[in-house]
Amino acid sequence: MKNKKQTYHLKIPGKTENLELIRTFVSRLAQMSGFDEDDIYKIELAVDEACANVIKHAYEGKGKKEIDLLLEIDYKKLTIIVTDEGVGFDVNNILKRDMKEYLGQMKVGGLGIHLIMSLMDDVKLKSKPGEKTEVRMTKYLVKDGKIKSKQVDDG
């Protein structure tokens, strides 16, 4: 885990019973990369949310297709790219939502992407209706040139 970028690739059936296995894998890798417990929890949860979305929305719970997880580690960050072969959605539409208003209406759902954004340092959503979705999220080990101590930001 020194300088060079290391890539880990996981392809796994898109079923909710695999979420725990995914979390176990990701949290172990985050730990090996040197993240503290706090960041490990955030990374684990963000990946869980992205994968749960694939299962629920892209594959509509049918579990016949796979979730593709690409994890890239270098000395200063961990990037996780979750890709599906699903139905896609209008990203702009989702990002426009105001969380406060939303909660005020007490609707179900709509929490996952908001959480991912809050938990990770960089998040890029790539999707269009009818196409596959890619969620690319990064957590930095080093912030402003120095190793992060504990919990520099909460989102």
Added chain:
Amino acid sequence: MKNKKQTYHLKIPGKTENLELIRTFVSRLAQMSGFDEDDIYKIELAVDEACANVIKHAYEGKGKKEIDLLLEIDYKKLTIIVTDEGVGFDVNNILKRDMKEYLGQMKVGGLGIHLIMSLMDDVKLKSKPGEKTEVRMTKYLVKDGKIKSKQVDDG
């Protein structure tokens, strides 16, 4: 995990520091498949041995290439296929070795493949000098038509 075959695919840098991550993943999957603690340990160890061989022999500890792990689950067995892009070896030569004689000489090494054979129900080695190596190993959940109770055989 009912009837249909499920496939899990993992590609991971061939470095010893990843062995623990591999074991964690495999043992979790074996647990999800319904193996008892005893069999989980055997599967975990057999996979560790196959991957350690890839790192030591195929990649000679350089850690620049990846280990490819394919895990197939159905209702009655777990099959793990470990593939490398390495240098290969003469399988017949290895299989001929007599363990007792070997230990009598107190040489280092030569234990891994023997262990894999003892721990798993079915093992197939595919390799030739100069080519990639594939170790294919299966553990049965069901033996002779019924679910295995505890530890039916030790090799």
Added chain:
Amino acid sequence: MDSFEVSRRQKNEVEILEIKGYLDAHTAPSLENAIQELIDSDTYQIVINFRDLAYISSAGLGVLMGFIENIREHGGDIKLCEMNEKIYRVFDLLGFPKIYDITEKEEDAVQKFNR
């Protein structure tokens, strides 16, 4: 695999659900069922004790959101207690402390029904 468990107990007029383990999109239906059962028996004063919960994802929070309107319309509530710091942070990130009573002690959550 029992990675998540709900158990049920009563204190004064209040029903207490103790949840344990990992609450994610896979296990959320089990919490959903437990709450649905309470509603089916006209029980609307509910406290959820998070003491033994190790993990929660938005699927778990979604379950709460799914019932809260109905429960409040019946004069009841879901109150939450004994969350560890990590779990509280997830609720906090999503603004839940504004919508739900979250107390440290179970006693206090139960008390809130009796005022």
Added chain:
Amino acid sequence: MDSFEVSRRQKNEVEILEIKGYLDAHTAPSLENAIQELIDSDTYQIVINFRDLAYISSAGLGVLMGFIENIREHGGDIKLCEMNEKIYRVFDLLGFPKIYDITEKEEDAVQKFNR
């Protein structure tokens, strides 16, 4: 990551290595170094206590094989004790109980040097 640790202690004329955690191809060099150090200081009566070892692969057994000849030539030995059942089975599968003294109690392993 400290997934494996060796610590050292003395009892009568015998050096005891306590090993802890996961002994695999990654961590085996650390056991190798510990034994090499003993040999470098002409210590050949060695007991390895496996009480806190959770896992072993052939790389760990390979370390023992690598030293045993040299150590025995110097009139010493490596004796093994307090293995849990899983770990003992690995030794057993590979025929090690024929080559090494493996005892349940540490005391007995130490005793074997004093006979």
